Amino acid sequence: MVALAGQARAGVSAGAAVGSVRETSLVGGPAPYTFQPGARAVTGAATTSDARRLDAGATYRDSIRPGDRLTYRVDLDATSDAYVSAVAVPPATSEVAYGDRIKVSLQNRQGNDCSSNDARFGASARFPRPLAAYAYRTIEKGAYACQEAGPYFVVVERVSDDATTATPWDLEIRHVREPAVTAPGGPTTAPSVWPSASPVPAEEGPRARAGGAGFYDAEGLTRGEWTARIEPGASLFYRVPVDWGQQLFVSADLGSSPGTGFVSGALAMSLYNPARGLVGDSGSVSYDGRQKTTALDPLPPVAYENRFGSRSGAKEMRFAGWYYLRVSLNPEVGRTFGAKPYGLTLRVNVEGAAKSGPRYAGPAGDFAVDEGKRDEAAGGPGGAADSGTMALVAAAGIGTGTLLVLWLGAWTLLARRRAARMPAGR
Template identity: 60%
Template sequence: MRVKRRCGKGGRIGRMVAPAVVTALCAVATLPGGASADEATGAGAGGATGGGSGGAYAFADGIKPITGAATTSDAPRLDAGAVYRDAITGGAKRIYRLDLDAKTNAYVSAVAVPEADSTVDRSDSLKVSLQDRNGFNCSANDARFGSADFARPVAAYAHRTMNRDSSFCQDAGPYYVVVERDSKATSSPEAWDLEIRHELEPKLKTEGPTAAPEEWASASPPAPAGGPRERAGGTSFFDATGLTEGEWTDRIEPGRSRFYRVPVNWGQQLFASADLGSSSGNGFVGSALAVTLFNPVQGVVSSSDSVSYDGKQKSAALEPLPPVKYENRFDSGSKFVNTRFAGWYYLRVSLNPEVGEEFGRKPYGLTLRINVEGTPAAAPAYDGQAGIFAVTEADQEAAANGQSGPEAAKSGTMRLVAAAGIGAGSVLVLGLVAWTLLARRSAARAASATGAGAGAGTGAAAATETGPTRYGPPAAW
């Protein structure tokens, strides 16, 4: 449906339907990226096909190019809600600037994407720090390849958390994001692409508890009921496939990563495991399967990369996590700090390329088991919009339908089109009814005038000329 040239108050649609309908139709005349609705229907998001093409990492749609500086004096600014693309070589440092107020929590993440066939060392790392004007680290985290020393996307994040009991990193002003890459001499020298995000979380209207819960259910629940269902994973955080509680099957190739996302609300706990299916042949691969859970701002929550593979089925289960609570951020344990908010939690599953060398280059069976335990609790009283730190009905629907972020956005847009279509149809029907009534009344007046003219001579002719019957819609349509 192409409506771009007919939109606006002076266009045909603008003259035929109500303003609200015009707004809805014109809003989808072009979808993100400049494509019209029919063009976008067959277009992949972010340059890659969603739903698990098995190809290269799909960077976020609308990503902005940026070049980090070597010093804070030259650091380019990151805007909240935006996604940026940069690159970093071994031993290099990239610095960016944030301008923060004195009331908002701030988060910055960096996803490093090495070439799939590049060489990495288990100690190679990506480090993200957020520093104040005096060089003090508000927080810092790094991501390493660990025992599963093969190339795959890794991510780390840093944050500025407002805390009434702290005297550091609480002032308004400039802050600096420092992204560092540490690589061994034996690692591939090629630059790693970077995907950088900056998000803000509003403060609370009223301060609440500052202690994480001491008791919570730590026993893994039974396997989800309902049997396995197929769902292909995405290639990145951007096109990660939505999952709900259940057992899900997929296929994964050696050297590739699959991304999934699960909505986890306040007060809920997420349990996740991944099984690698059996295969014929003899061989052995240590650290064959790497499974990592990330929070809504790409911070590592839990990981497992020590699963070895000898051709028999193997399972990797993430450690039990505490319920998602706002006060978790005030604890010192990483699994508490990183389950500090509701939203989409991301699961990345990567298969060691050595599996292909030992057992054949082919897709291998992958089974995910997801449990989301607990009744959703009330959200904290944010002094503003929660943004990505919430789970909406639309999020739940997207997870149930297996949609990625771009697919869910497109689906929501098309629902708007459908609603607008219904509204437009109603307006047109009412218009046609009005048109018919006007035509009938005009015809009646004409017939009356004709009858009067039989006894009035030229008066009938004058009446007929001044009141003709309309055989089309009113001119104002």
Template identity: 50%
Template sequence: MTTQRIRTVRGTGRRAAAAVAALCAVVALPGPAWAAGEAPYAYDSAAQQVKGADTTTNSAQLKPGSVYRDTVSRTGKQYYRVDLDGQHNAYVSVVAVPPPGGKADYTDGIKVSLQDGSGSQCSAQEAQFSSAGYTRPITAYAMREVEPGGDGGNCQSPGAYYVLVERTSKSTSTPEDWGLEIRHVTEPALKAAAPTAPSDDWASASPQPPDGGPTKRVGGTSYFDATSLTEGEWRDDIRPGQTLFYRVPVDWGQQLFATAELGSSPTGDDYVSNALVLSLDNPAGGHVDDNTLSYSGKQATLALDPQPPVAYENRFESSGDVSDMRFAGWYYLSATLSPEVVKVYGDKPVPLTLRVNVVGQAQDGPGYVGDPGPFAVTDDDRDAAASGQSGSEASTSGTMKLVAAVALGAGAVLLLGLGGWVLVARRRATRAQAQAPAHTQEPTQYGPPPAW
């Protein structure tokens, strides 16, 4: 009993110290340096610095559940290594973060691919700036999926795999290096086989706008500090060249619909093509959909394409926008206002309204063998969405809860120990008084606490 109590107190102290250290890291980590007047991108505070290699042989390892930072040059082509087992699906996403407000060609962007040890490509995704010819954060991912009952062919065996990140930039595009934020997450296997045929029986018409009128929610500056939203109408302001980030929890069986509206301007009526870009990305950092909106000083609205309900079997669909709605969790909306707007309407914020619908009742998940990690919607997620917490605030709140729980547990241990010492001391005093001769009995003070 004595030895066990020492281990408990020491272990609790170590966990409390680790939790406090993690909280301090969230609060104290400095953000990236940006030029005056530019909007920052808030990199994940847990991101570790890493350097991509020009060959697979020298590539740095990315560990599951971790986040990394790097840069890529104009002609960049760099490798990273991941070690995969034969049970988990694996996803590696890359957010490219160019300096905001730069010039970009239609075909500029990044490509992320995953290869096995023999050079076979497991999957790839490209992200481009397309018709919106200006830089903004864009994301793409690659994956290795384990085929149930597979024959151990390409991309199925355990071992070393390689992530290749390639940047494409025209000679007329802004030449500066781009920042990279890299995530590696895994998805556990299922307890039992799931359906492999995606349903085509789902609503493709947009629902009625949400009730209740607009509520103010200020967007974040990255995926890490994206502002949480539920179904509703949300008001914000966006400046030319700025990208705002939001996230919405979407559970199994639910559909997400989103529209964005730019409010009218009191001055100016010149036309700005592709003035607003609205993008949707999934919980693994995979790009799902985007759309653009032109602006002439009058209110204007765009909508993302209707997406199917979130379902495990969506991954077996060849269409990318269906396949990428493959798991529950946080889905990310980002809105970017063209820097060209400043030439017509000045460097003033433009009213932005987001209307979000989440349609359908949440259903049970597919039955993972282990913890689904980011591929689930929890009660804490719903609370964060209702209160409008950002991703970083929710992370800090979770750390504070851990610190409080650990501190409470440690306090309870100490109080139990103190209570035990008081009880032992009282018994000693009573016994001493009872054994001493009557004429020598005196009040006995509590002795030192017993040795544990």
């Protein structure tokens, strides 16, 4: 057992070293956006006749210049819903303006929009950071347009202000399908009211969670208080599992700093649903060196019928799964108060008991919460491996040698999983 205790100390030291490397890497500047490994290269066409097909379940990479209107093709059936998202990633050194936006539309063969959405920097936080928007085709009883099977076209547009840097923005494009519901007949009207009072804060103390650099490596969060260090110009990504019937509340605090000055639009926080559709943004935060806080507006509990509403944001709470947070710090904060990491605190509450969701005709995929997602959110990077390691420690009646071998194997697996999730240079 002496050897086991020594291994435990070595494991803790190794974990601390990983955290130290990550914190130290922040000093060299913010990490670049982490794209999905293995994403397929694709070139958007100028016309529908030349559009390349996007396969369901696949992720693609492209780039877009000011004024570009890129077209892609998707082949849809007549039963399932389809979602196509685009994440636009401006260079960290580029200039952006109020009118800059990325727009995604899904059109039928008549050139009519099935839906379209956009995301923009806005007046209060004009600094480069990843933006995401999606468009979709949904099968609805009584609807006529966009209900048939066949080819549809995805159009991604970059609308730019004259003051914008004319450099390309990278794109990460993703096409996912939501299975048909086998037993329709549930509510077809979205709720108009829902709880809006801030829930009681979690009693647990703050826990560290560094955050990822993209949707792919976003770190899981559960109910509680989470701390990180954020570099000026950086964007941190997190994800929270929210099941059917549950309601999500999130606030973000930017810690105080020595110095004097004033930065408008210092901190920007956005929430995205499992299909990477923009749910909403928090209020603008101006920074004068004193601690500041912002929060997302209260959103309805996750429900299938939310999609039938007309209220922006509320209708995006339409399925269970990972809900993504992107928190970005204005680079002007570094120029005014110093180029250093700043304290960030996220307070997350997931209220309500999980309920049964719709009966899908196939695997729910992204649109479900299972034990694996809950374990990952609770344990962070390699959460399931962390839980498994603790279970090994608690195991009784296992020989010391066997337990030691299992312990080493678990730590090796955990290290590999963390390395796989941590992009190079971070």
